[in-house]
Amino acid sequence: MTARVLVVDDVAINVKLLEAILTAEYFEVVTASNGVDALEVCARGQCDIVLLDVMMPGMDGFEVCRRLKQNPLTAQLPVIIVTALDQPSDRLKGLEAGADDFLTKPINELALITRVKSLVRLKALTDQWLLRAGLSSEIGLTDPFEGVIASGDHGTILLVEDKDSRRARITQSLVEAGHHVDVETDPQEALFRVIEGTHDLVIVSLDLADFDGLRLCSQIRSLERTRLLPILVIAQSDQTHRLVRGLDLGVNDYLMAPIDTNEMLARVRTQVRRHRFMERLRDSAHLTMEMAITDGLTGLHNRRYLERHLAGLVDQASQRQRPLSLLILDIDFFKQVNDTHGHDAGDDVLREFSRRIRRTVRSVDLVCRLGGEEFVVVMPDTDIRDAAMVGERIRERIASQPFLIEGGEEQIAITVSIGLAARTGGGDAQDTLLRRADDALYKAKREGRNRVSAAVA
Known part of the structure; x- marks a missing residue:
C-alpha cells in the first residue's frame, strides 16, 4: 500500500536517508525542516503519516506531536517519532504527546517500513469510515471526535498471558490506572471471550507456552466482529x-520486555482512545446510512429506500412466478388538518397513521412514506384478493378510532383512500405497478374517498 509520508527533520542528511528508504518501498515523500511547516503540511491534508524528529530549532517534535493530536483535523494522523534520544523518559514523553511509536536512531529499516505500512493501513481504514460518516455534520449528527476524551481513558482489556509473575504485574498496573482487566491463559478460550465480550483492547504475549500468539492475533483479525479491535x-x-x-498481520502496537509500566499505560491509553473513536465513527456512519433511508417523522422507510428496493422485489416475484401487490394510501383531506389544527397536529396524525399501518401488515411487508400524506405498502406473495382484504383492514383501522392531537387533549376523525395494484404476470416494472396503483387511488378519491379501489388488470 502506497502513501504520502511527511519527513520532518532539520538535518538534511537525515531527511535524505529516510527519503531513500521510503522511496525504495514506493512511498511518496514530502519534507519539512521545522515544526511550523510540518503543521501546515498536515493541516492541508498533504500527508498520510508523519516521521518526526524531536530536536529541532524553535518548536521541538514533542510539541509538534501534541498540536497535531489536539487538532480534530489531524488528530487521527499517525505519528512516528524518529530520534537519537534513547532514554525511557524520552520514549514516554513522546508517547504521552500522542505519538504512535518512538523509534531510536540508527533506524532498523525493516522495523520502520513495517511500522509505516501498519499505520498507513490503519489510516486508510479510518479514512474509509470518515468518508462513510461524511454526511454527519450535514444532517446534524454529533461530531465523532466529540465524546472520545469525555468517555475517559479507562478501558476494558483482555490480557492473554500464561506467565504468572508477568500477568500479575501487568494486571495490577492496569487496574491501578483505572482499567478493568479480564485475564485468560488459554488462547482458545481467549478467542471466545473476545468474540462474546465488549473489550477495548486485547494484549497478547508472543511467548505463550505451546501456542503461537500470532495465530490468536490472526484469528481476531479474521472475524468481522473483532476486526476493528486493537x-x-x-x-x-x-x-x-x-x-x-505481527504488524503485517494487523497488530496495532507492541511492548518490548522487560515492560516499562509507564510506557505500557501510555500505549494502552492511546489504543483505548482510538478504539472508542473508531466505534463512535462506525456508529455515526451506520446512523448516517440509516437516516438516509428512513423518514425522520414516522420511522418508516422513505421514498429513496422504496425506489432502491421495489425493483428487486418485483424482479424476484417475476422470476419465481409469485404474486406481489402494492397499496398506495393517501390521508383524506389532510391539508384541512394542518390548516385547522396546525402542523404539530398534522405530525401527530402522520405518526399515529404510520403506527396503525405497521400494526396491520406483516413484518415481511415493506411500508414506506412516499412523501407528505402518501404511503406505500408492498406485499410479497400476496395476490390482489388478499391485498384488497389487507387494504380494507387498514381503512377500517384508520376510520374506526379518532386520532388524538395536541397531547391527547383533542381528537379528530381521519379516513384514508387506498389504491391497489398487483403484478399481472406480464413482467410489470416497478413504475408500471406504481402508476396503476396511483390510478386506482385517484379512482377511490373520485368515488367519494374512504375506500379501497383496485386497478383493472
Missing part, C-alpha cells in the same frame, strides 16, 4: 522478526 503484543528482544510479522 491488539497490543508483548515481545521479547529476540522476537523482532515475529513482531514485524
Whole structure:
C-alpha cells in the first residue's frame, strides 16, 4: 500500500536517508525542516503519516506531536517519532504527546517500513469510515471526535498471558490506572471471550507456552466482529522478526520486555482512545446510512429506500412466478388538518397513521412514506384478493378510532383512500405497478374517498 509520508527533520542528511528508504518501498515523500511547516503540511491534508524528529530549532517534535493530536483535523494522523534520544523518559514523553511509536536512531529499516505500512493501513481504514460518516455534520449528527476524551481513558482489556509473575504485574498496573482487566491463559478460550465480550483492547504475549500468539492475533483479525479491535503484543528482544510479522498481520502496537509500566499505560491509553473513536465513527456512519433511508417523522422507510428496493422485489416475484401487490394510501383531506389544527397536529396524525399501518401488515411487508400524506405498502406473495382484504383492514383501522392531537387533549376523525395494484404476470416494472396503483387511488378519491379501489388488470 502506497502513501504520502511527511519527513520532518532539520538535518538534511537525515531527511535524505529516510527519503531513500521510503522511496525504495514506493512511498511518496514530502519534507519539512521545522515544526511550523510540518503543521501546515498536515493541516492541508498533504500527508498520510508523519516521521518526526524531536530536536529541532524553535518548536521541538514533542510539541509538534501534541498540536497535531489536539487538532480534530489531524488528530487521527499517525505519528512516528524518529530520534537519537534513547532514554525511557524520552520514549514516554513522546508517547504521552500522542505519538504512535518512538523509534531510536540508527533506524532498523525493516522495523520502520513495517511500522509505516501498519499505520498507513490503519489510516486508510479510518479514512474509509470518515468518508462513510461524511454526511454527519450535514444532517446534524454529533461530531465523532466529540465524546472520545469525555468517555475517559479507562478501558476494558483482555490480557492473554500464561506467565504468572508477568500477568500479575501487568494486571495490577492496569487496574491501578483505572482499567478493568479480564485475564485468560488459554488462547482458545481467549478467542471466545473476545468474540462474546465488549473489550477495548486485547494484549497478547508472543511467548505463550505451546501456542503461537500470532495465530490468536490472526484469528481476531479474521472475524468481522473483532476486526476493528486493537491488539497490543508483548515481545521479547529476540522476537523482532515475529513482531514485524505481527504488524503485517494487523497488530496495532507492541511492548518490548522487560515492560516499562509507564510506557505500557501510555500505549494502552492511546489504543483505548482510538478504539472508542473508531466505534463512535462506525456508529455515526451506520446512523448516517440509516437516516438516509428512513423518514425522520414516522420511522418508516422513505421514498429513496422504496425506489432502491421495489425493483428487486418485483424482479424476484417475476422470476419465481409469485404474486406481489402494492397499496398506495393517501390521508383524506389532510391539508384541512394542518390548516385547522396546525402542523404539530398534522405530525401527530402522520405518526399515529404510520403506527396503525405497521400494526396491520406483516413484518415481511415493506411500508414506506412516499412523501407528505402518501404511503406505500408492498406485499410479497400476496395476490390482489388478499391485498384488497389487507387494504380494507387498514381503512377500517384508520376510520374506526379518532386520532388524538395536541397531547391527547383533542381528537379528530381521519379516513384514508387506498389504491391497489398487483403484478399481472406480464413482467410489470416497478413504475408500471406504481402508476396503476396511483390510478386506482385517484379512482377511490373520485368515488367519494374512504375506500379501497383496485386497478383493472
